[in-house]
Amino acid sequence: MSIEIKNINKGFGxxxxxxxxxxxxxxxxxxxxxxxxxxxxxxxxxxxxxxxTPDTGSIHFYGxxxxxxxxxxxxxxxxxxxxxxxxxxxxxxxxAFGLRVRPKHTRPNDAEIKRRVHELLNLVQLDWLADRYxxxxxxxxxxxxxxxxxxxxxxxxxxxxxxxxxLDAKVRKELRRWLRRLHDELxxxxxxxxxxQEEALEVADTIVVMNQGKIEQIGSxxxxxxxxxxxxxxxxxxxxxxxxGRVNAGVAKLGALEVPVKEFAQTHDSAVQAFARPHDIDxxxxxxxxxxxxxxxxxHSAGSVVRLELKRDDAETFIEAELTREYFSQLNLKEGETxxxxxRNVRFFLD
Amino acid sequence: MAAAxxxxxxxxxxxxxxxxxxxxxxxxxWVRYTLIGVALLFLCLFLFIPLAAVFVxxxxxxxxxxxxxxxxxxxxxxxxxxxxAAAISVPLNLVFGVSxxxxxxxxxxxxxxxxxxxxxxPFAISPVIAGLIYVLIFGLQGWFGxxxxxxxxxxxxxxxxxxxxxxxxxxxxxxxxxxxxxQAQGKDExxxxxxLGASGWQMFWHxxxxxxxxxxxxxxxxxxxxxxxxxxxxxxVSGHIRGLTNTMPLHVEILYNEYNYAAAFAVAxxxxxxxxxxxxxxxxxxxxxxxxxxETEREITE
Numbered sequence: 240m241s242i243e244i245k246n247i248n249k250g251f252g253x254x255x256x257x258x259x260x261x262x263x264x265x266x267x268x269x270x271x272x273x274x275x276x277x278x279x280x281x282x283x284x285x286x287x288x289x290x291x292t293p294d295t296g297s298i299h300f301y302g303x304x305x306x307x308x309x310x311x312x313x314x315x316x317x318x319x320x321x322x323x324x325x326x327x328x329x330x331x332x333x334x335a336f337g338l339r340v341r342p343k344h345t346r347p348n349d350a351e352i353k354r355r356v357h358e359l360l361n362l363v364q365l366d367w368l369a370d371r372y373x374x375x376x377x378x379x380x381x382x383x384x385x386x387x388x389x390x391x392x393x394x395x396x397x398x399x400x401x402x403x404x405x406l407d408a409k410v411r412k413e414l415r416r417w418l419r420r421l422h423d424e425l426x427x428x429x430x431x432x433x434x435x436q437e438e439a440l441e442v443a444d445t446i447v448v449m450n451q452g453k454i455e456q457i458g459s460x461x462x463x464x465x466x467x468x469x470x471x472x473x474x475x476x477x478x479x480x481x482x483x484g485r486v487n488a489g490v491a492k493l494g495a496l497e498v499p500v501k502e503f504a505q506t507h508d509s510a511v512q513a514f515a516r517p518h519d520i521d522x523x524x525x526x527x528x529x530x531x532x533x534x535x536x537x538x539h540s541a542g543s544v545v546r547l548e549l550k551r552d553d554a555e556t557f558i559e560a561e562l563t564r565e566y567f568s569q570l571n572l573k574e575g576e577t578x579x580x581x582x583r584n585v586r587f588f589l590d
Numbered sequence: 591m592a593a594a595x596x597x598x599x600x601x602x603x604x605x606x607x608x609x610x611x612x613x614x615x616x617x618x619x620w621v622r623y624t625l626i627g628v629a630l631l632f633l634c635l636f637l638f639i640p641l642a643a644v645f646v647x648x649x650x651x652x653x654x655x656x657x658x659x660x661x662x663x664x665x666x667x668x669x670x671x672x673x674x675a676a677a678i679s680v681p682l683n684l685v686f687g688v689s690x691x692x693x694x695x696x697x698x699x700x701x702x703x704x705x706x707x708x709x710x711x712p713f714a715i716s717p718v719i720a721g722l723i724y725v726l727i728f729g730l731q732g733w734f735g736x737x738x739x740x741x742x743x744x745x746x747x748x749x750x751x752x753x754x755x756x757x758x759x760x761x762x763x764x765x766x767x768x769x770x771x772x773q774a775q776g777k778d779e780x781x782x783x784x785x786l787g788a789s790g791w792q793m794f795w796h797x798x799x800x801x802x803x804x805x806x807x808x809x810x811x812x813x814x815x816x817x818x819x820x821x822x823x824x825x826x827v828s829g830h831i832r833g834l835t836n837t838m839p840l841h842v843e844i845l846y847n848e849y850n851y852a853a854a855f856a857v858a859x860x861x862x863x864x865x866x867x868x869x870x871x872x873x874x875x876x877x878x879x880x881x882x883x884x885e886t887e888r889e890i891t892e
């Protein structure tokens with residue numbers, strides 16, 4: 240284990256930012272802390288870096304207690320959301336900073352520093368910018384320099400706080416692929432914070448979904464997407480349709496729809512939440528008992544799939560469905576038409 | 591009529607686009623000229639004419655008298671004392687100001703707003719009261735007066751008192767200049783330096799200081815200008831002993847009260863000259879700082 244976080248609590252005034260959080264980060268993995276803003280993910284990252292101190296709990300790096308260790312002795316690399324490059328230093332000096340501030344007996348000589356910095360700048364493919372100043376760079380370039388600077392001190396752990404949050408969509412996509420490749424090359428244990436589920440799903444080995452200062456689920460991207468542990472995870476990862484209903488003796492009643500649910504055979508009259516992804520909604524013109532009657536209100540046909548907005552007949556809520564373009568043109572649906580919807584792969588959560 | 595209007599409008603646009611103004615966002619011509627006229631008149635009456643008067647009066651009896659009154663022993667000692675007071679108070683306030691601004695902008699602690707109020711205190715208090723405070727504490731009848739006279743150490747009506755009063759009056763300038771600047775810059779760069787292994791001193795020297803240097807210089811210039819020009823507080827603690835505890839502003843007052851106008855204005859002209867140099871420096875520093883801020887802004891918005 241590279242990092243072990245045990246029972247961390249942290250409050251700011253009366254606000255509890257982290258509530259008994261425990262987490263293990265295996266060596267060499269790329270872990271994403273995913274959650275909405277204010278869920279405590281950045282606080283957790285800053286606690287790992289030592290930039291915040293936990294109220295209670297402990298942090299271990301490679302089996303050694305690091306809770307009281309000073310920031311500068313933790314040997315972590317930290318990449319800030321807004322880069323935090325030293326604006327009055329050239330790119331070269333930014334990357335060299337971590338080496339230059341070392342005490343004399345461990346400081347490499349100038350030739351060695353020069354070699355290392357250029358090696359890192361080559362790694363982030365920006366060697367040609369060595370003499371520029373940060374304000375002269377684009378956002379994506381700055382973030383790559385910030386990463387090179389963090390790697391210069393050969394950190395045991397690399398921490399990234401919303402590394403692509405301030406970049407536009409296209410650059411963001413490029414950079415996260417690049418980060419993934421870089422991680423495969425270097426294998427440095429990394430934790431990054433993001434509120435972008437797509438980013439987490441695409442880049443991370445493991446996703447830690449957080450909400451309101453607590454960890455909701457830990458798992459591989461596939462696990463958290465296919466088997467969300469809680470209603471929150473279901474709703475946070477990807478688009479989803481939520482249905483409210485009641486369950487009694489193995490039958491869930493969601494509005495006009497009745498679905499048998501085996502695992503709730505012993506449950507008697509309790510509230511239930513059900514979720515189905517938009518691509519798991521079957522559409523048909525034929526009436527059936529196991530379907531919602533709904534009216535097609537809107538068709539978004541731009542993109543690789545056609546997204547439909549449908550208003551339920553039995554409630555004032557909307558259902559979102561996704562169809563392939565081929566299937567949509569086959570059905571030849573028109574806005575305003577009445578159709579029947581059958582959700583597949585429905586997940587139920589008792590309240 | 592309509593055609594003429596359109597014509598004048600396009601002429602107007604052609605001319606005014608150069609300075610980025612359009613009819614839509616500007617006032618009628620007569621309003622603009624009246625406002626500019628009033629402003630210029632005001633400037634002339636209250637700034638340029640008095641400033642010119644200082645130099646005209648100083649040279650009224652010729653250049654010889656002018657230089658004679660500047661090289662006279664009492665005038666020289668007044669200048670020396672002014673420089674001493676500034677040379678001690680400005681570096682001290684530099685250290686105080688930077689420490690205070692650093693503490694306030696980079697850390698959270700209890701009593702922070704109280705500390706900010708305390709820093710502003712010298713701005714709020716009349717300089718005369720500031721002087722009186724020291725007389726009451728260190729004067730012969732004051733709290734430590736007896737002890738001080740027993741040990742033959744003079745503060746009030748002596749150089750240390752003048753320095754103390756100057757420090758008090760100029761205390762807020764540097765801190766006030768730095769706090770908003772450092773707050774706007776945030777702590778990201780400092781945190782980055784810390785994570786990269788820098789010690790507190792390395793972080794301050796290599797990261798914080800270069801980022802605030804223009805603001806700091808600006809604060810130092812203002813602080814220095816005030817230190818040299820301070821009258822009220824210094825007047826109370828000085829005792830007006832010629833050649834010993836007279837600073838330049840006090841010297842000007844004494845000469846003036848003795849109807850020695852030419853000499854008074856001669857010394858005043860040196861102060862005015864100092865002020866002008868300060869102003870020029872200040873403008874340069876402001877310009878540099880604005881350029882820096884623009885870069886920062888660009889960095890943040892991009």
